[in-house]
Amino acid sequence: MTMAKRDTYTPESLLAVAVEVFNERGYDGTSMEHLSKAAGISKSSIYHHVKGKEELLRLAISRALDGLFAVLDEPEATGGRAVDRLQYVTRRTVEVLMAELPYVTLLLRVRGNTDTERWAMERRREFDHRVADLLKQAAADGDLRADVDARLATRLLFGMINSVVEWYRPGHGGAATSEEVADAVVLTAFAGLRTPGRD
Amino acid sequence: MTMAKRDTYTPESLLAVAVEVFNERGYDGTSMEHLSKAAGISKSSIYHHVKGKEELLRLAISRALDGLFAVLDEPEATGGRAVDRLQYVTRRTVEVLMAELPYVTLLLRVRGNTDTERWAMERRREFDHRVADLLKQAAADGDLRADVDARLATRLLFGMINSVVEWYRPGHGGAATSEEVADAVVLTAFAGLRTPGRD
Numbered sequence: 359m360t361m362a363k364r365d366t367y368t369p370e371s372l373l374a375v376a377v378e379v380f381n382e383r384g385y386d387g388t389s390m391e392h393l394s395k396a397a398g399i400s401k402s403s404i405y406h407h408v409k410g411k412e413e414l415l416r417l418a419i420s421r422a423l424d425g426l427f428a429v430l431d432e433p434e435a436t437g438g439r440a441v442d443r444l445q446y447v448t449r450r451t452v453e454v455l456m457a458e459l460p461y462v463t464l465l466l467r468v469r470g471n472t473d474t475e476r477w478a479m480e481r482r483r484e485f486d487h488r489v490a491d492l493l494k495q496a497a498a499d500g501d502l503r504a505d506v507d508a509r510l511a512t513r514l515l516f517g518m519i520n521s522v523v524e525w526y527r528p529g530h531g532g533a534a535t536s537e538e539v540a541d542a543v544v545l546t547a548f549a550g551l552r553t554p555g556r557d
Numbered sequence: 558m559t560m561a562k563r564d565t566y567t568p569e570s571l572l573a574v575a576v577e578v579f580n581e582r583g584y585d586g587t588s589m590e591h592l593s594k595a596a597g598i599s600k601s602s603i604y605h606h607v608k609g610k611e612e613l614l615r616l617a618i619s620r621a622l623d624g625l626f627a628v629l630d631e632p633e634a635t636g637g638r639a640v641d642r643l644q645y646v647t648r649r650t651v652e653v654l655m656a657e658l659p660y661v662t663l664l665l666r667v668r669g670n671t672d673t674e675r676w677a678m679e680r681r682r683e684f685d686h687r688v689a690d691l692l693k694q695a696a697a698d699g700d701l702r703a704d705v706d707a708r709l710a711t712r713l714l715f716g717m718i719n720s721v722v723e724w725y726r727p728g729h730g731g732a733a734t735s736e737e738v739a740d741a742v743v744l745t746a747f748a749g750l751r752t753p754g755r756d
Contacts (some may be wrong), residue, residue: 383626397632489606510733514723533708542709544700549748552741 365403369417372397376414377460383414385464386471412474418476419468422461425454426485441501444492445548446459446536451519452540453491463523486516515547564602568616571596571606575613575661584614584663585670618667618677621660621713624653625684630692639694640701644747647689651720651739662722714746739744 367375379388379396390411410413416547429435430452435443453461470476490512497508503517522539534542566574578587578595589610593600607613628634628649634642654661669675688709696707703714721738733741 384714438747503748504743506744507733507737510738511745513720514741514745517723518713518717521712521720522623524716525712538706539709542705542713545705546710546746549702 363398364403365399365406367397367403367407369398370405373402373414373417373421374460376411377418377464380415380418381460381463381467385475387410409485412472415464415468415472415478416459418473419474419481420460422465423430423481423485425453425458426462428517429454430488432484439444439501440492440495442500444489444496445544447489447557448515448519448547449499449540449544451469452522452543455519455522456539459526459528464518466488466523486512489516518547561715564598565607566596566598566602568606569675571603572613572616572620573659575610576617576663577615579617580659580662580666584667584674585608597712604624612672614663614671615673617660618673618680619666621657621664622677622680622684624657625650625661628653629684629687638700639691639698642689643691643695644743647718647746648739648743650688651742652735654721655727655735655738656699658722658727659723665719665722665744677702681723688715717742717746 375397376393379392383392388411390401390404393404393411393414397404408417429447432450434446434447435450437443465478465482468475468478468482470479489529490508493502493512493515496502497504497511502508502511522543526539527533574596576593577732578591582591582673587610589600589603592603592610594615596603607616628646631645631649633645634649636642664677664681666673667677667681669678692711692714693707695701696703696710701707701710721742724731725738
């Protein structure tokens with residue numbers, strides 16, 4: 359049996375432990391017992407911080423979403439040509455994904471069985487739609503190649519961006535920096551998606 | 558209780574049912590009971606066809622791998638400039654992925670707890686390495702942009718290709734054809750990855 363340690367958790371540090379367990383076992387497969395074991399404190403200590411695992415999910419997903427939606431309000435994302443704004447949003451989305459890796463990983467893996475999961479999926483779709491709208495505007499401006507359908511281009515762009523959670527492990531020897539990865543995504547995607555000669 | 562139906566399964570049709578259940582519940586979360594219910598035949602009828610669920614996994618994964626590795630032996634994948642071979646392999650990988658969607662989906666989701674799962678992961682890595690070698694050769698030929706690291710480029714290329722399993726649903730109204738998706742992936746990736754002016 360694990361000795362319970364004194365509860366010195368802050369909301370943030372408890373959340374970090376919970377997100378790790380959610381990502382490893384899946385949210386559905388995680389019980390309060392699992393969280394208690396991973397944190398090394400009793401279930402009632404956890405209940406002192408939050409109402410239950412669904413609140414931890416909501417807090418974790420909020421952290422990911424706040425980071426992503428904040429990008430859309432940055433000056434470079436709101437002014438200028440759509441293609442430049444799209445390119446900026448792509449770069450910053452990759453950076454937020456890497457800075458908030460476990461939180462965004464959780465967001466991308468959530469499948470809706472509870473209200474919180476359905477809300478997460480809804481908000482994620484909303485973010486995707488905002489980016490898709492930028493992409494459509496850039497296409498209408500003639501700044502993206504006309505021979506790739508805008509819906510397909512959006513899916514492939516997010517496919518590339520979101521795949522980063524599958525392999526990026528910060529701090530590993532030889533790991534690329536956040537900037538190198540963001541540069542690679544932007545170069546790969548945009549030298550392809552921009553109409554040649556117009557960038 | 559479900560009425561058991563007469564066992565008219567062929568190895569292929571039983572496999573198709575099993576793969577659907579594996580993809581829905583996860584391989585770990587699937588019992589012989591689940592397979593029996595989904596197929597509508599008794600467990601002993603299933604055992605008449607295969608030794609157990611691990612054999613079904615092996616058969617399903619083999620089908621995905623056979624399709625993928627066959628691409629590497631096609632004439633367009635073995636002769637000519639590396640960049641053209643890489644582009645051909647990219648297109649054909651997307652096509653195989655869409656033609657064998659449930660089987661490749663299973664391959665991409667497998668995590669190694671059993672011998673068969675570890676073998677699947679090993680063979681998948683082998684495929685990825687074969688493609689990565691082509692990409693490195695194309696970079697060495699000067700046909701890919703030098704400002705994206707070859708390892709990162711490989712990961713992003715597979716990120717884009719593999720993301721197709723997340724959203725492609727054949728036969729849906731308005732769904733893109735296999736050729737449209739393959740074209741989009743190749744255009745998006747290669748107009749980006751090729752050194753400008755050399756394609």
